């Protein structure tokens with residue numbers, strides 16, 4: 001049942017930045033699916049959005065659990081037949097990971113990657129067939145300046161002065177790589193991207209400088225959030241949110 005109304009799935013949208021993205025996409029008339037690893041928290045978030053007149057519902061999706069990812073994809077397929085926007089927002093920064101690299105426990109490192117890196121990859125892969133059915137599918141990956149190797153290698157950079165959180169920071173470096181490699185695959189028109197005759201999802205990268213400012217100010221900022229898209233060198237702005 002293809003519908004002209006846009007459908008967006010945001011992972012980890014029951015709170016924080018994901019919830020705000022859901023709220024602002026919903027305010028634009030987009031049907032938002034609140035990805036959540038806890039159904040109760042997701043239902044509560046969806047109810048809050050509905051109370052603002054937003055078309056929202058919770059979808060159980062733990063990005064580290066392939067069964068829930070596949071179930072979510074199957075649900076979206078049966079219910080909407082497509083997906084227009086995927087926002088890979090779910091992310092963790094474990095307290096135990098806030099130590100110098102030499103003291104980092106490998107299990108903490110692995111756990112961080114399970115969510116922040118493999119979670120992004122697994123959800124993207126599962127949703128690509130649905131995004132290809134959209135007339136203008138988009139993928140937004142939440143990264144951070146702390147993932148920039150350029151900034152971290154520059155001794156004068158603010159980010160190089162921050163505690164060296166190898167697990168979290170390098171997971172965002174990997175997210176940047178995932179974003180660029182998917183974008184390159186798309187732009188080179190490798191076989192998957194032409195399936196179905198529609199444009200596959202352009203891959204984009206949301207820089208989180210604004211998100212950082214929100215946190216530093218201790219409140220949500222309602223000013224324009226810019227989404228920069230990497231797609232064959234073209235800037236596509238379809239997700240500007242107010």
Ligand SMILES: NC(=O)c1ccc[n+]([C@@H]2O[C@H](COP(=O)([O-])OP(=O)(O)OC[C@H]3O[C@@H](n4cnc5c(N)ncnc54)[C@H](OP(=O)(O)O)[C@@H]3O)[C@@H](O)[C@H]2O)c1
Nearest residue numbers: 012014015016017037062063064089090091142144208215
């Ligand atoms: N806050 C910042 O300053 C900042 C800066 C740059 C980038 N970012 C990135 O922005 C994204 C959101 O950050 P935030 O500050 O809003 O974080 P947050 O408030 O801690 O929210 C994270 C969300 O991700 C969910 N989540 C965690 N693990 C999950 C899993 N395995 N499956 C599904 N959902 C999961 C959480 O669910 P639960 O409620 O169940 O825990 C929560 O809904 C993250 O990717 C983060 O790295 C944040």
